[in-house]
Every structure is written in C-alpha cells, then in structure tokens.
Amino acid sequence: DDHRDDGRNESGGNWPADLSTLDRGSPFILSLGTVERRKNVPQTVRAFARVADEHSTVNLVIAGAPGNDQAAVDQAINQLPDAVQRRVVRLGSINDELKSRLLFNASALAYPSLDEGFGFPLLEAQQAGLPVVASTAGSIPEVAGSAALYSAPTDVDALAANLHLAITSETVRTKLISQGHRNLERFSWASTADQLTQLYIDIVNGAAS
Structure with missing residues (x-):
C-alpha cells in the first residue's frame, strides 16, 4: 500500500x-x-522520479513561495518523463489552512535542505503525525532528532530509498510517527522554561565560582 490509512486524513475533503x-x-x-x-x-x-518508477500512484506536491531556485526546479521537472511530470503539483504560496491539510494528508515530508537554521516544517510534520525524510545538513538532525530518516543532501539515491521506506513500510512509518510525537515534547513551553531556568542557574553558578 503506497498510502497510509491511519486516521490522520480527516482534514481532507475537496482539494x-x-x-x-x-x-x-x-x-x-x-x-x-x-x-x-x-x-x-x-x-x-x-x-x-526514482520513487515514481516503483509506485505508479504516488504524487509530489511542491508548496511554498517562489524563490531563487525556480529555474532549477523547472529544469528538474522538465527532465522527468511526461507521465511523471503530470504527477508533480506546484502550488506556490499557500495559506495556513491549506498547509495544515497538506501535512495531515501527505504520505511523507521531503526536506533535503543544504543548510537549515531551524526548520519549523519538521516540527509541523511531526505534530501532524507525518513521517519526515530529511538531510543531515545544518540543525536538521538536532531539531528532528531520531524521528526522521536521514541522508546526505547530495545523495539522491539515499533520499529516494528513504522516501520509499517512509511511504511503504508500516513499521518504519509507525516508528517515525511515534518518535515524532515524543520529539515534540522537547519543544513544549514547559520544556523551554525548564531549559531557560537551568541556563540561568548555570550562569549564576558560573559567575559565583
């Protein structure tokens, strides 16, 4: 089965x-x-493109404001076979409601950034119970923790293999979703307050020593 049926797609309806x-x-x-x-x-x-060869019903949805990589994305899509090109949906900028619906209905989040300062979509995906497939660049491993499948940002074969796992293996999916929920606890207000309190204690103790 290329798509999960875990009760998360209640926000679907008409696209x-x-x-x-x-x-x-x-x-x-x-x-x-x-x-x-x-x-x-x-x-x-x-x-x-590699995943599409094995899974004839899987699509790719690209959602986000236009930026300085539009031409490269156009080129990558144009190099796909016509039948695969038709399975790529480009939305451009989206509002919060549609973003939420996409997160709750997707099969996996692909996030192979070359660099990342924080990466809020990682936590948004985990909050929605969406498996994350990401790169090892920047702060991504620190933010996503053990609740993601990782590969080097330049390794397209590893990225494709991880996407394949995320959308086909129920064992992997269940593990990622469960670990994602646990990972979110690190970013709760209570956890943040505890960390700030400990930071202040460390600063005071350091100043007193």
Missing part, C-alpha cells in the same frame, strides 16, 4: 483547483517551504 488531480486518498510526497537554493527542491524532484 482546491490546483490539487484537482489528487483524490482524497491519493498518496503524495510533500515538499514544503520557500523554493530557494538551500531547500534543495530539485533533489526532491529527482528522488521522486
């Missing part, structure tokens, strides 16, 4: 016109964020 090619239950990989070079979206497109 907007740009997503009319997706039925309510159609599996899709989600690329979320401004289309800029550091987001490495062309790599997601190339990895999707």
